[in-house]
Amino acid sequence: GESVGLHLPTLSVQEGDNSIINCAYSNSASDYFIWYKQESGKGPQFIIDIRSNMDKRQGQRVTVLLNKTVKHLSLQIAATQPGDSAVYFCAEKGGGYSTLTFGKGTMLLVSP
Amino acid sequence: NAGVTQTPKFRILKIGQSMTLQCAQDMNHNYMYWYRQDPGMGLKLIYYSVGAGITDKGEVPNGYNVSRSTTEDFPLRLELAAPSQTSVYFCASSYSAAGGNYGYTFGSGTRLTVV
Numbered sequence: 001g002e003s004v005g006l007h008l009p010t011l012s013v014q015e016g017d018n019s020i021i022n023c024a025y026s027n028s029a030s031d032y033f034i035w036y037k038q039e040s041g042k043g044p045q046f047i048i049d050i051r052s053n054m055d056k057r058q059g060q061r062v063t064v065l066l067n068k069t070v071k072h073l074s075l076q077i078a079a080t081q082p083g084d085s086a087v088y089f090c091a092e093k094g095g096g097y098s099t100l101t102f103g104k105g106t107m108l109l110v111s112p
Numbered sequence: 113n114a115g116v117t118q119t120p121k122f123r124i125l126k127i128g129q130s131m132t133l134q135c136a137q138d139m140n141h142n143y144m145y146w147y148r149q150d151p152g153m154g155l156k157l158i159y160y161s162v163g164a165g166i167t168d169k170g171e172v173p174n175g176y177n178v179s180r181s182t183t184e185d186f187p188l189r190l191e192l193a194a195p196s197q198t199s200v201y202f203c204a205s206s207y208s209a210a211g212g213n214y215g216y217t218f219g220s221g222t223r224l225t226v227v
Contacts, residue, residue, distance in 0.1 A: 043220050044155070049215055103154050
């Protein structure tokens with residue numbers, strides 16, 4: 001069936017670096033995408049979202065890029081901080097009303 | 113606002129026992145969801161509800177039951193616990209499926225171990 005997946009299971013960066021977390025999706029009907037951050041022992045927290053009629057959206061220190069041609073989503077974190085260490089999930093919503101489908105997650109490790 | 117509240121936070125069950133995982137939200141959200149998260153894996157949808165009195169199966173519903181008698185509460189029932197149900201369970205809610213922000217608000221999870 002349709003699925004959302006991630007290219008890199010673990011990403012290690014130095015504090016201050018920019019981080020890029022990637023996600024591939026396979027449902028061409030998906031019209032909405034979200035990035036979540038999950039810290040150890042906690043539930044996922046919303047970071048940023050993007051609709052399929054956009055290709056870029058910026059938040060505070062985060063940018064999401066959407067390439068519908070190759071069905072690829074990325075999360076860019078500027079000036080990564082130790083507090084950014086967490087697992088990051090992408091999620092997609094199919095067309096119309098449907099529930100979110102989550103990818104497996106990427107662990108981001110930030111070294112001081 | 114408390115957001116989404118899940119109880120208990122931890123539980124150990126013996127095979128064959130039953131239990132109910134509680135979930136409550138105070139945001140007046142119409143939609144509620146139950147997910148399970150296995151180690152190193154993403155979230156898999158168990159059941160969801162689009163409003164009081166309406167529930168539907170997700171990707172992995174076998175071994176679970178739900179009810180939605182009020183907008184606020186969405187309990188998840190395990191009738192005969194099995195080791196395969198060892199997981200972390202997350203409840204979530206969202207305001208609307210049509211337009212606006214589809215983002216879910218998650219609870220802090222219930223860690224269940226079946227031995």
